[in-house]
Amino acid sequence: MKLELRGITKRFPGVVANDNVNLSLNTGEVLSLIGENGAGKSTLMSVLYGMYKPDEGQIVIDGTELVFTSPADAIAAGIGMVHQHFMLVPVFTVAENVVLGVEPTGTLGKLNIDEARRMVREISDKYNLDLDPDAVIEDLPVGVQQRVEIVKVLLRDAKVVVFDEPTAVLTPSEIIEFFEIVKTLVSAGRGVVFITHKLKEALNIADRIAVLRRGKVVGEVDPKTATESHIAEMMVGRPVQLTVEKNSAEAGDVVLKVTDLTVLDADGRTHVEKVSFEVHAGEIVGIAGVQGNGQTELVEALTGLRKATSGVIALDGKDLTHSNPRERHQMGMAHIPEDRQRQGLVGGLSVAENLVLTRYHDDQFSHGVIVEWDAADAMAETLIGEYDIRTPNKETGVGTLSGGNQQKVIVARELSRDLRLTIAAQPTRGVDVGSIEYIHSRIVKERDAGTAVLIVSTELEEVMALSDRLLVMYRGKVVAELDPKKVTPMEVGLYMAGSRPDSAVTA
Amino acid sequence: MKNLFNKLGERLNRVSSMKLTLLAVLSALIVGAFIIIFSDVDNLKNGDILGAISTVGSAYWALVVGSFGSLRAISNTINSSTPLILCGVSVAIAFKAGLFNIGATGQMLAGGMTALWVGFAMDGPGIIQVPLAILAGAIGGAVFGAIPGVLKARTGAHEVITTIMLNNMAAFFILWLLKTDLFQREDRTDPISKLVSAQGRLPRLFGFLDGRSDLVAHIGFIVAIGAVVAYWWFLKKTTTGFEFRAYGLNADAATYAGMHVKRLTVLSMVFAGGFAGLAGAAEVLGTYGYASTNFAGNIGFDAIAIALLGQSSPLGTMFAAILFGALQAGGRQMQTNSDVPIDLIIVLRALIVMFIAAPLLIKTIWRTKSAHVSAGQTFRGWGS
């Protein structure tokens, strides 16, 4: 089978997400689609999968032009997709999720769940995916959830499988396993589209690499000859610094001290278990781990958004285990939250209003119950300039800005005051390269000014590059404390997966 | 320059939103006309379609004359609008904080009864007694409004359910209260209250026109306008108003920003209850001078439609309330002049809300090309 995208153009109000894109894929090969956040990769794949109707251009399979009006058409044409955000119903079992849409049924539409189980087991065994058909999705680790997604695609006998940022949730060793699965798929005569922004992985697995920038294909490269820096330049349109520039840390006094912290949720499930660590002034401590291993709950407990079940959190020696978020904020704690749209910003409010979201009650911005909007607006003007926030004006709704600029609004708000501790969770998730560079340099600058910094990120490369000390979380526990300069990503990955390599150097 | 264009864009948007409202009202009237025609069983049976259609004309004409056709009509419109504005603000302010106050009816009953009690129990000069009774109404409503707020903050009980239950409970409680010796009028056996003393009544708005006792509008309207101004000031200028807006738009971000969201939950319902309580006070002290079992009528529910129509903004809510008040006043005239029951007004209001909420539909029907208008989402789901 040969799949071709011819002259695909897709416009949204104000942007051209895909601009005359031409691509082709034969079964039995891996095409990597690479580009930075917002380059139009996901839009292109949504067009291919029938979720968007292209404004111009055709989808051609084996010489026949096809029009997809829904994912059902794409599935029927032999296209399968593993989405970045897994399309799994959390309260359903593996078998229920897999057969959804192609359910084996008896009279009156009665589900044949035994047959569904058998189907899952068959594929799971054939591709060595090790899945329990009766496990409930929300109880499964993300790596396993991804295998459920793969089974879904295989059950529908997809000839072309599209993976959208599949490695984001995997440990390095799981990534290797994943690549094995991809190779099996290819050798079984299927074609694979591998969407990523990680250059190394594209070079590793792809037969061809297509680079997308601002909705256009800017070139195709051969992974055997191309270099990382060359592709990066194609992606961004200028030379890119691939490493974070920083001097070695000069750690001072203990600022944050966490002792035996345990966090349970409302249903009594343990998310953080007896975690203890310290962060000193002037150092960056990173927390690595696969998504869903308690990092979110740890950060929420540290910032006061979630109650600690037991244990002590102290800032500069003062116990703040039972303080609320505002008290912690006033003690000099900054928090860059992992989900900027859900937590960090109020999309319906203006840039200026978002810039005072955590500070409107300070004497500087209010007298009694009256907000001094003039003072707030003046600060907004200053911060917009200082932090290079690209916005039409300070009254613009923050929800209309790009991801990178939204993140800069948060960084500006959180870092533009005297701080003792900065907690940054996934500080560069979904952000363009320029903003990533800027945010990283800001964080390092903050450290050099003597602030204690805690970085939580599932992007192993990022957390290793930024940190002076590295903690690894697995199933709610801190399982290792490492020196990021002395370990390889592979070794950290083993800790992230819960195993204990003997050769690793502990700090 | 760019700034100017943005401003201009906003202006245009507002104009098209106005146009949308007008088209929605027009659409509702057209549907209403069909309902009048098709329910005219006798005329239709006789094949007198023209007769049925002419009823529409006389009904709608009465609607206009009865709402704005004379000083008396205007006074009636003002009188009907007064509690609608206050309850509209009540629902709107809760909407701003992301809460759905269906309990304005109950809060109005609570406020009306406390105001009434001050109204007949006290015997001071009007200049003291009237403000005191109005204040008592606000406090009564606020206290009653606090209940669903506290329940939500403490147990997570959804206010949609609790306020409905509290409305029903308030109705029965007042039924009982009106039969107690404290409240019941001496010579009566039915549930009806004592009269507010003459100096405790709200002065009439057109009191300066001698001999026009038919102009019933009272200074409750001034209180209502004051409430709109206070609501505007609160939203724009105060820290708590800012917190309400942030919390209403994104509860997670408000929590993240260190706002005490449980306090905001309670506070928004206290404010909502206070405004609804004022409405109750205005009705009891101004319009009636006593309380019967159903002095709150359907006002609390109409207020939901009003707040939705006015998109919870202070001015929008006020204009929507006046529109509804005009329909109410005109509706009474319509019922008298033609044989079209006033219940048609409820249908018209429902249709206006539906059409306003579905700008896409209006655009399809009228083929207009107005700018993007968002209906917005008011409901956070059962979880929060």
Add this chain to the structure above:
Amino acid sequence: MNLAIETAPLLSNEQRKRARNVGFSLIFLALISAFFFSGRPGDAGFKLVDSFTLVLPSQPFARALAVLLGALGAVQLYRGFGKWTNVVLAISTGAFVVGFLAWATSGGSFNLTGMLQDTVTRSVPITLGAIAGILCERSGIINIAIEGQLLGGAFAGAVVGSLYGPWAGVLGAIVMGVALSALLAVFAIRFRVDQVIVGFAINFFSLGLTSFLSQRVLTEHPEYNIVKPFTPYAIPLLSDIPVIGVALFTQTYFVYISVIAVVLTTWFMYRTRWGLRTRAIGEYPQAAGTLGVDVIRLRYRNVWIAGAVAGLGGAWWPIGTVGRFDQNITSGRGFIALAAVIFGRWHPVGALTAALVFGLAEAIQLKMSNLDTGIPSEFLLMAPYIVTLIVVAGFVGRSRAPKAAGQAYDASK
């Protein structure tokens, strides 16, 4: 106390608070029994069948009840019942209701079987309304419009039933329910209007239209508003069982239909392809959509079915009871049904249970007005709402609503 906390498994703050609340609630009920229910001497007679009346000495019973509830509360506070908490709570509440009845009846007697029969009868519209709510919410559409659908069904049932007989009336009610739900579907799904807004508007629309038509048409043509209601049908054999036979098996068709509706909904929801897809689009519509399930069409279909069920529930008023339509005859039952959806945790059987609780509250309220309890009747009339308030305040925090309920579906997300 300390010891207990140390040996007990680690609980989250929320769990501890919940356990404590349950404990204090039990103690509270015990105190009411001890100081209030035991205040009236005399025997309470519960007539079960014509030949047998169960006699409970109300004072000793209240004291025994107080001791039992107090003990359970103390145990709960001391170490907790863990996963048995809900069972203990249900039994305690049940015993408390009996205690209340014994207190209210002391020195007299009343027909318990009759009250049970009344309970079942009155639960019908709430059950059907709640099923309508579940069908919608399980597929991701919040249905605040149950009240309006019931009211519309009642009106159509009365008019069509008057003209063409009760079964035609039922059919007319169903058609009306579907028409109103189609309105909800078009606005919520096609025009993506906020579901609560359109639901409310439909309630108004239905209230306004039925009141308008009943004013304008029915008052002048009373012949359009007189239905011959169904009479109870005694199921052979089953209806001969004492107590239960009367309460459950000597009822109008509405009771049997609503039980069948509960069974069918449960089976279809949890055992069939339709159910699997419905639950999927209520939880995570994109997951179903990307697998080729037509989310929009399925939502339309479910909302229509829900409308039919609600319309049927509305027919209960004219055709199951009074034989006519009055303005606002449903008087808020649709909202009670909504509460039953939540209380029943979006499960048909749960909703039926909740509906029976509300039905019981209504039935007690009616019986009580015949007994001289010293409580003003207004307070008894409040009972169902107080029950709902307590139930919602106590339980809703723990129940899990379909995740996508209330959100318009966007295929591209």
